[in-house]
Amino acid sequence: MKLNPTKLAGACIVEPEPIHDERGFFVRTFCAEQFAASGLVSEFPNCSSSFNLKAGTIRGLHYQSSPHEEAKLVRCIRGSIWDVIVDLRPGSNTFGQWIGVELTDSNRLGLYIPTGFAHGFQTLIDNCEVSYQISAAYVASASTGIRYDDPAIGITWPLPVSVVSERDLRLPLISTAFADAAVTK
Secondary structure (H helix, E strand, O other), X not given: OEEEEOOOOOOEEEEOOOEEEOOEEEOOOOOHHHHHHOOOOOOOOEEEEEEEOOOOEEEXXXXXXXXXXXXXXXXXXXXXXXXXXXXXXXXXOOOOOEEEEEEEOOOOOEEXXXXXXXXXXXXXXXXXXXXXXXXXXXXXXXXXXXXXOOOOOOOOOOOOOOEOOHHHHOOOOHHHHOOOOOOOO
């Protein structure tokens, strides 16, 4: 498996390297030793999944506030999504910047999301399932986020938005949530 760095320090695309034979293939999708040797979180005591009925659905942009931050390893195990992370680390040279990666059940890519990032995605087809490995316990009172359509961030979503939860529509803009930090593009 390759851990390919992104322009956002600490975040990487996890690229599996399948070994093929007459039966099909075998592929490692996570290795604690390799993650730890690369300076990444290597313990994920929680695993979750989300199922999404309709193409164009957006979930996010979510994160857990301090001191309950969480790193995540995200994969699309059914369908296709546009997975997005936004750097929310105060003092970071890339604060407010984002990257997007297409994760599909056929490319088998994963996205490693360090603490200090917001995460969200848009489904590109109907009936998508997303798998999350999460480094910390969920704390409802620490669950928050920023708006998926915040113009200061400027995320380019590939499809028209079809479904967004009421909760996600009420999330603040980055300028409100991080009044003392400057967004750079």
